[in-house]
Amino acid sequence: MSDARFTGTERYVATPDLMTAVxxxxxxxxxxxxxxxxxxxxxxxxxxxxxSLARPIYEWHIKSTSKASQGLYEYDAVSRLRDSQLGExxxxxxxxxxxxxRLWEAFESDVQPVLLIDEIDKADIEFPNDLLRELDRMEFxxxxxxxxxxxxxxxxxxxxxxNEKELPDAFLRRCFFHYIRFPxxxxxxKIVRVHFPGLKKELLAEALRAFFDxxxxxxxxxxxxxxxxxxxxxxxxAEDVPPEAxxxxxxxxxxxxxxxxxxxxxxxxxxxxxxxxLNRRAGR
Numbered sequence: 001m002s003d004a005r006f007t008g009t010e011r012y013v014a015t016p017d018l019m020t021a022v023x024x025x026x027x028x029x030x031x032x033x034x035x036x037x038x039x040x041x042x043x044x045x046x047x048x049x050x051x052s053l054a055r056p057i058y059e060w061h062i063k064s065t066s067k068a069s070q071g072l073y074e075y076d077a078v079s080r081l082r083d084s085q086l087g088e089x090x091x092x093x094x095x096x097x098x099x100x101x102r103l104w105e106a107f108e109s110d111v112q113p114v115l116l117i118d119e120i121d122k123a124d125i126e127f128p129n130d131l132l133r134e135l136d137r138m139e140f141x142x143x144x145x146x147x148x149x150x151x152x153x154x155x156x157x158x159x160x161x162x163n164e165k166e167l168p169d170a171f172l173r174r175c176f177f178h179y180i181r182f183p184x185x186x187x188x189x190k191i192v193r194v195h196f197p198g199l200k201k202e203l204l205a206e207a208l209r210a211f212f213d214x215x216x217x218x219x220x221x222x223x224x225x226x227x228x229x230x231x232x233x234x235x236x237x238a239e240d241v242p243p244e245a246x247x248x249x250x251x252x253x254x255x256x257x258x259x260x261x262x263x264x265x266x267x268x269x270x271x272x273x274x275x276x277x278l279n280r281r282a283g284r
Contacts, residue, residue: 012041012048013183013190021178022049028176031117031135031157036180038162039225045180046116046158055156057114060102066123068130071101072140072149094144103134107151115155121164128171135174183226185212195230196237206246207233210256214263219271224262232261 006022008014014022022045025032034042050057060071076097083091090096100108106115120128134140138151159175161167183191185208192204211232215223224232235258236246245257255272256262263269 006049006052009048009052011194012044013187013194014045014048015187018045018178018180021176025176026156029154031159031175033159033161033167033172033175033177034180035161035163035177037182037223037225039227040180040182041226042160042180043116043118046114046118046160049156049158050114053114053156055112055114056109057116058102058106058109058155059116059118061118062120062122062127064122064124066127068123068127068134069101071103071117071131072134073101073104073142074099075144098142098144103140104149106155107138107149109153109155112153113155115157117157117159119162120159121161121167125165125168129168132170132174188226188229191226192230192233196233199233199237200243202243203236203241203246204233206243207236210246211262214256217271217275221267221271222264224264228262228264232256232258235261 006014006019006026008019022032034045036042046059047057049055075094076099080091080094080097102115106113117131135157138154140149141147142149188208188211189204192199192208196204207229211224211229214220235241239258241257255269255276259269259272263272
């Protein structure tokens with residue numbers, strides 16, 4: 001068990017309940033399962049834990065085609081066959097064709113590492129169950145070389161999920177769970193200040209008001225995330241957009257300036273265009 005304590009970093013605003021969740025998972029030596037809207041900093045959390053505690057990080061980004069075994073190792077039989085046809089000397093040692101996965105690399109770390117398993121819900125439903133034994137026992141068997149690989153130090157494991165599919169109960173029982181709620185206005189202001197310390201107070205206030213107005217629009221298919229807000233503010237600063245351009249006192253100005261940073265599909269843009277039309281007609 002590690003005695004390290006996570007208290008956030010200068011560039012990552014962690015709420016008290018999030019810090020408690022991280023430290024609880026470390027104390028229990030269990031994977032920390034993080035859920036939340038896309039763009040709420042789930043992946044970055046693992047990076048900031050590693051930075052805060054001065055630990056190496058190993059990142060395993062899951063795809064729909066990912067298999068649990070790939071996190072352990074892969075046997076490159078094709079390269080071995082090709083080398084045997086070419087008469088290569090190294091073909092005699094099968095270890096030359098074992099490609100270590102991110103779990104194996106983390107297990108070999110000289111100090112306790114952080115292991116990120118990112119977007120686990122993208123993979124097949126059996127993917128989490130296939131990792132149960134390895135995450136429990138911190139060891140696995142390499143069949144080709146007949147050796148047992150054991151973790152030198154139990155990694156701090158952060159697993160993220162976007163709720164694309166339900167995770168198995170057996171897997172959930174082994175995790176400490178935390179849901180990152182979307183930041184409120186006060187927390188969001190702190191986050192923006194971290195990235196834009198010199199941002200004028202009036203522009204920040206108007207940008208946050210407009211941003212939350214967009215998020216609260218009924219019928220929106222995809223609500224803009226924290227990362228999209230930061231992109232939008234970066235554009236506002238680059239284009240020197242004045243705060244008054246963001247005010248919605250005039251109902252005919254419903255669509256935010258540079259809205260392409262916030263609205264990411266045609267349905268939502270069309271929704272706002274309809275609102276503009278309805279507001280104009282009502283204002284006649």
